[in-house]
Amino acid sequence: MRARYGIPLKVTAGLAAVGAAGVAYAAGFEARSFRLRRVTVPVLPRGMRPIRLLQVSDIHMVRGQRKKRAWLQSLAGLRPDLVVNTGDNLSDTEGVPELLDALGPLMDFPGVYVFGSNDYYGPRLRNPARYLLEKAQGRHGLNGNKPVVGAVHNPWEDIRDAFDAAGWLNLTNTRARLKLRHAELAFTGLDDPHIKRDRYEQVAGGPEPDADFSMGVVHAPYLRSLEAFTADGYPLILAGHTHGGQLCVPFYGALVTNCDLDTDRVKGLSTHEAQGNRAYLHVSAGCGTNRFTPVRFACPPEATLLTLTPADPMITEPRENRISSLRAGPLK
Ligand SMILES: [Fe+2]
Numbered sequence: 001m002r003a004r005y006g007i008p009l010k011v012t013a014g015l016a017a018v019g020a021a022g023v024a025y026a027a028g029f030e031a032r033s034f035r036l037r038r039v040t041v042p043v044l045p046r047g048m049r050p051i052r053l054l055q056v057s058d059i060h061m062v063r064g065q066r067k068k069r070a071w072l073q074s075l076a077g078l079r080p081d082l083v084v085n086t087g088d089n090l091s092d093t094e095g096v097p098e099l100l101d102a103l104g105p106l107m108d109f110p111g112v113y114v115f116g117s118n119d120y121y122g123p124r125l126r127n128p129a130r131y132l133l134e135k136a137q138g139r140h141g142l143n144g145n146k147p148v149v150g151a152v153h154n155p156w157e158d159i160r161d162a163f164d165a166a167g168w169l170n171l172t173n174t175r176a177r178l179k180l181r182h183a184e185l186a187f188t189g190l191d192d193p194h195i196k197r198d199r200y201e202q203v204a205g206g207p208e209p210d211a212d213f214s215m216g217v218v219h220a221p222y223l224r225s226l227e228a229f230t231a232d233g234y235p236l237i238l239a240g241h242t243h244g245g246q247l248c249v250p251f252y253g254a255l256v257t258n259c260d261l262d263t264d265r266v267k268g269l270s271t272h273e274a275q276g277n278r279a280y281l282h283v284s285a286g287c288g289t290n291r292f293t294p295v296r297f298a299c300p301p302e303a304t305l306l307t308l309t310p311a312d313p314m315i316t317e318p319r320e321n322r323i324s325s326l327r328a329g330p331l332k
Helices: 009-032 066-078 096-103 129-136 156-165 223-232 319-328
Strands: 035-044 051-056 082-085 111-113 174-179 184-189 213-217 236-239 268-274 277-283 302-310
Touching: 035 268, 035 277, 051 066, 066 096, 066 302, 096 156, 213 223, 223 236, 223 268, 223 277
Parallel strands: 035 302, 051 082, 082 111, 184 213, 213 236, 236 277
Antiparallel strands: 051 302, 174 184, 268 277
16 A cells, blocks of 8 residues: 555655654653763963853743753852853743752852843744745744734743842843852843844853953843953853754754854854953753754753863963964863
């Protein structure tokens, strides 16, 4: 017996079974296979004590995601010096209570945050293939698309109020400082470039000379933000948004970044250069997905514990060579 187009029915059934198994794996297993990635970034001034920074991103909380909630709660056991939340906390307008329950133990630690588009707007049902089409056309989010019409507005103010009440610092187009036990840090944050809410001109000026260390924070790592932070002299930029590509090809990697960043830097530690400066860039693959595309493949959900350390005083190479050799080394 043959199906349409002359393909044997057994082959059609076999392909359908493989496809169904792939979707079942991507949605049922990998999208819930939470893990912690550890990265060492030799970026602090010499003499500073290391700083353990936990980055959480793209949680996209939906009611009933008990495993994700428990995993996020367990991260408090790492006892980080600070938490950086790079946005996209929601994928459910009713998800705020469970989000705050999940982040509650982490909110006992010092923290900073920026928002992403999914904090402001509810998810929309989209064809996943549309990302590939938009990439081919050079369009990303509102950076080339028509403005969102009829979007559901999320109760992002409730998240902001809870984070603020916990003492986390809101970095939305804002500069702020955080005093830890052994260091005073300065942060410069942007609102989400994916929906054109970033206003770098409001926060320009570069690192604060009387802080021990300064860094830039943004949800979506659009090149214009990376250029601005790097040109201004920030040695470290943290971002999320890309989901690491979300549906990746084994032994190849990501096909899309959902912004104008190249796929080589879709997640993890890399560098960015602008106007003679070089900054470390860390992009979190995040730990969630849009509720309408709850699948991940070859790209597990994650949080990252970044240990910021001083540059090795034993290394006497010029700065340029030193960073290149460090970049080439394996990430821990
Ligand atoms: Fe996201």
